[in-house]
Amino acid sequence: DQAKFFVESRLLQRDVEIIMEGVSNQNILGTVLHPNGNITEFLLQEGFARCVDWSMGVVTTGPEKMRAAEKNAKEKRLRIWKDYTPQATIAITEKQFTGKVIEIQNADRLVIKTSENQIKEVTLSSIRPPRMADDGGPKDNTKRIRPLYDVPYMFEAREFLRKKLIGKKVNVSVDYIRPGSEGFPERTCATVT
Numbered sequence: 546d547q548a549k550f551f552v553e554s555r556l557l558q559r560d561v562e563i564i565m566e567g568v569s570n571q572n573i574l575g576t577v578l579h580p581n582g583n584i585t586e587f588l589l590q591e592g593f594a595r596c597v598d599w600s601m602g603v604v605t606t607g608p609e610k611m612r613a614a615e616k617n618a619k620e621k622r623l624r625i626w627k628d629y630t631p632q633a634t635i636a637i638t639e640k641q642f643t644g645k646v647i648e649i650q651n652a653d654r655l656v657i658k659t660s661e662n663q664i665k666e667v668t669l670s671s672i673r674p675p676r677m678a679d680d681g682g683p684k685d686n687t688k689r690i691r692p693l694y695d696v697p698y699m700f701e702a703r704e705f706l707r708k709k710l711i712g713k714k715v716n717v718s719v720d721y722i723r724p725g726s727e728g729f730p731e732r733t734c735a736t737v738t
Contacts, residue, residue, distance in 0.1 A: 547593065547624070548588065548593035548594070548624075551587075551588065551591065551593055552584065552588070555579055555584065555587070556577065556579065556584065559579070559580070560580070561577050561578060561579055561580075561584075562577075562578040563575050563576070563577055563578070564576040564578065564605060566600075566603040566604060566605060567603040569599070569600065569603075574600055574603055576604065576605070576606065583606065583610075585611060586610055586611060586614045587614075589611055589614035589615045589618060590614040590617055590618055591618065591623060591624065592618035592621070592622075592623025592624035592625055592626050592627075593624055593625065594615075594625075595615060595625065596608070596611055596612055596615050619631070639719065640718065640719050641716065641717065641718050641719070642659055642665070642716075642717050643659070643660060643714060643715065643716050643717065644657040644658050644659040644660065644665065644714070644715065644717065645657065645658050645712065645713070645714055645715075646710040646711055646712065646713055646715055647664075647711075647712075648711075649703055649706045649707045649710065649711060650666070650703075651674060651699065651702075651703055652674035652675060652698075652699055652702035652703050652706065653668055653669045653672055653673075653674040654666060654667070654668050654669075655667055655669070655706070655710065655737065657715065657717060665717075665733070666733070667717055667719075667733050667734070667735045667737065668723075668732045668733065668734050668735070669734070669735070669736075669737060670720040670721065670734035670735055670736060671720075671736075674699065674702060675696050675697055675698040675699045675702055676696060710737075715737050715738065716737070716738045717735045717736070717737055718735055718736045718737075718738070719733055719734070719735045720734050720735055720736055721734050722734065
């Protein structure tokens with residue numbers, strides 16, 4: 546109700562400019578410009594809203610101001626962020642290193658042997674490997690799933706990486722470390738060149 550009042554008190558009976566940004570699943574995405582600025586930024590700054598990644602790509606003004614406004618509200622613990630606790634940052638000891646690719650585990654994970662003979666497992670950042678299609682039907686728990694062979698294009702994607710990278714010297718730039726959650730281990734996500 547507070548967010549609704551916040552918007553109504555600033556927009557009702559006022560001349561505003563609307564920028565049509567795009568369409569997603571029959572939803573029209575747009576930006577409402579109040580005479581004092583972008584209403585979205587004001588909502589974020591006051592802790593009434595949060596940034597949604599899937600829509601940030603279509604914003605013509607760029608996501609930087611919106612992310613900064615959200616960060617400001619998080620730091621001040623305003624409204625929806627009142628119980629916010631920042632994630633513990635994981636120190637990245639080696640931001641960049643070089644090594645030889647010795648194994649391709651799947652379509653997005655590599656094992657690299659560094660010049661110091663350390664074995665490091667890295668996940669390619671900013672990609673989504675092939676996944677098993679969910680048809681919405683009942684799951685057959687008796688059938689053993691072999692992801693490499695049962696997931697469409699998983700084998701082909703892994704083989705592509707294997708042919709291109711195995712035995713080659715690569716430069717690895719660590720982008721971030723994804724903490725372990727829900728039974729999944731911590732992952733070092735990197736760009737490999």
